[in-house]
Amino acid sequence: MSVSINFDHVVKRYKEVTVIPDLSLQVKEGEFFTLLGPSGCGKTTLLRMVAGFNSIEGGTISFDSQVINDIAPAKRNIGMVFQNYAVFPHMSVRKNVEFGLKNRKIPKDEIKKRVDEILETVRIAEYAERLPERLSGGQQQRVALARAIVIKPNLLLMDEPLSNLDAKLRIEMRNAIKQIQNEVGITTIYVTHDQEEAMAVSDRIAVMNLGVIQHVSTPKSIYQRPNNLFVANFIGHSNTLKAKADISGRKLVFENGYALQYDGFADDAADGEVKVSVRPEEFIIRKEDEPGVPATVKSSIFLGLMTTYFVELFSGETVEITDVSSISSIIPNGTKVSLDFESEKINIFMPDGTRSLTKGVQNDAYA
Numbered sequence: 001m002s003v004s005i006n007f008d009h010v011v012k013r014y015k016e017v018t019v020i021p022d023l024s025l026q027v028k029e030g031e032f033f034t035l036l037g038p039s040g041c042g043k044t045t046l047l048r049m050v051a052g053f054n055s056i057e058g059g060t061i062s063f064d065s066q067v068i069n070d071i072a073p074a075k076r077n078i079g080m081v082f083q084n085y086a087v088f089p090h091m092s093v094r095k096n097v098e099f100g101l102k103n104r105k106i107p108k109d110e111i112k113k114r115v116d117e118i119l120e121t122v123r124i125a126e127y128a129e130r131l132p133e134r135l136s137g138g139q140q141q142r143v144a145l146a147r148a149i150v151i152k153p154n155l156l157l158m159d160e161p162l163s164n165l166d167a168k169l170r171i172e173m174r175n176a177i178k179q180i181q182n183e184v185g186i187t188t189i190y191v192t193h194d195q196e197e198a199m200a201v202s203d204r205i206a207v208m209n210l211g212v213i214q215h216v217s218t219p220k221s222i223y224q225r226p227n228n229l230f231v232a233n234f235i236g237h238s239n240t241l242k243a244k245a246d247i248s249g250r251k252l253v254f255e256n257g258y259a260l261q262y263d264g265f266a267d268d269a270a271d272g273e274v275k276v277s278v279r280p281e282e283f284i285i286r287k288e289d290e291p292g293v294p295a296t297v298k299s300s301i302f303l304g305l306m307t308t309y310f311v312e313l314f315s316g317e318t319v320e321i322t323d324v325s326s327i328s329s330i331i332p333n334g335t336k337v338s339l340d341f342e343s344e345k346i347n348i349f350m351p352d353g354t355r356s357l358t359k360g361v362q363n364d365a366y367a
Contacts, residue, residue: 002187003063003154004029005050011058012045012211019045020211023059024366027189028203032181034190036198037208038234043191046208047157050189052076063154076155079148079186083160085140087132093119093143094128100151118150122180138169145177149184156181156188162197174200195235199223204364207231216364224345225361229353232277239283239319241276241293245269245348245357252276252348254293256314262343269348269357277347280308280322284340285331292338295319297331311337 005027012020020042027033035043048054050061052073060067068076087096094115101111119125122142132140141161148156161177162170178201181188192198198205199219207214207222207230215227226232229240243252243260247269251259254276286292294314301308307330309321321339331337347358 002030002185005155005187005189006062007046007059008062009059010046010049010056010061012042012049012054013057018211023211023213025206025213025216026364027187030185030187032178032188032190032201032203034192034198034202034205035208036192036195036205036234038193041208042211043193043208044159045211047159047189047191050155051078051080051157077151077153079151079153079156081141081144081148081156081158081161083163085132085137085144085164087140087143087147089132092129092131093124093135096132096143097146097150100147104151114150114152115146118146121149121183122146123176136169137165138173141165141173142176145180149180149186153186156186158188158190160192161190162192162194170194170197171200177201199235206365207234209234213365217362221362225356225358226277226347227356227361227363227365229275229277229349232347232349236279237320238277238279240353241278241313241317241319243274243276243348245271245274247271252343256293258291258293260341260343262346262348264344264346264348264358264360266357266359266361273351274357275349275351275353277349278319278341279345280320282342282345283319283321283323284342285309285321285323286338286340288336288338290338290340292340295337295339297333297335297337299333300330302330311339313339 007023007025010020010023037043045054049056056069060069097115098111119128122145124139124142162173165173174197202219204218205222206216209230215222215231223235232238243254246253247265250263252262253259295311297309298312299310305325306322307325310318311321312318347356349356
């Protein structure tokens with residue numbers, strides 16, 4: 001049976017250093033929830049607090065309505081999958097998966113039934129009698145996943161489980177993990193620093209920085225309407241430009257004087273300077289004499305379907321633009337162009353980047 005998890009004003013300190021100052025969050029029952037952030041942001045520390053491997057210096061963590069702060073790790077009924085697989089090299093796949101069930105004194109017939117079922121679920125039944133050394137990295141990770149799930153935990157914790165795999169195998173395994181989680185229906189907390197991975201597997205994502213949650217929402221919402229400039233720059237790539245907001249005129253006025261019609265102002269937006277976040281695919285490249293921000297193409301990278309351009313603005317800044325590849329030609333280096341914007345997609349922020357001024361931001365983080 002899965003559980004919901006409630007973090008209520010959680011604090012984590014190491015002596016005089018506060019890693020997580022005051023964190024509140026709720027994970028829904030059966031949800032695939034990802035903690036995403038740069039190295040050192042506190043995501044693995046928080047995961048280890050849930051598992052019982054790290055102490056809690058303040059606040060509470062609850063499974064459903066039961067506070068688990070002082071419950072021993074072995075009694076929390078948690079399955080864990082680690083970065084390094086942690087499979088036993090001297091045991092076959094079957095014996096690895098059986099291990100937790102034997103420790104729980106499950107009857108032999110029940111063990112065989114459950115192990116057979118889970119090996120089918122994670123698609124490694126044909127390797128049941130192999131030793132781990134004869135398995136690929138992805139297959140070993142499936143063994144680790146099967147071992148974590150077969151005990152029927154209330155919660156599955158996954159700490160950077162794909163970081164040791166090559167790029168192609170990571171994509172294959174992330175799809176498999178999401179499919180298996182859907183089939184099993186277990187509440188899952190997943191830790192990663194890989195934005196694309198988080199977008200691919202998650203029902204919801206919490207973006208963390210310096211122990212503080214910056215934004216909690218669905219992948220689509222976080223990508224399209226980030227809560228602040230840190231989130232905009234961390235989820236995917238974003239270019240940042242300066243402009244002035246003209247609320248009554250419904251315009252963004254850029255430094256060269258180009259006025260972009262803009263209907264996305266939040267209710268609390270005011271006239272004055274703003275930061276404009278523009279993802280590479282949100283630029284429109286026009287001819288030099290058309291309205292827009294003046295720029296010069298410096299270089300390009302052909303990537304098949306898309307071409308990436310590095311373009312220098314009149315102000316000296318360089319922006320990255322992704323454009324659908326043309327069948328005829330790539331824009332030559334040195335070409336002067338004019339940049340326009342897909343106004344319904346771009347986001348604007350306070351001058352210090354701490355808060356979005358764009359309507360439509362959805363944030364489940366506690367205020």
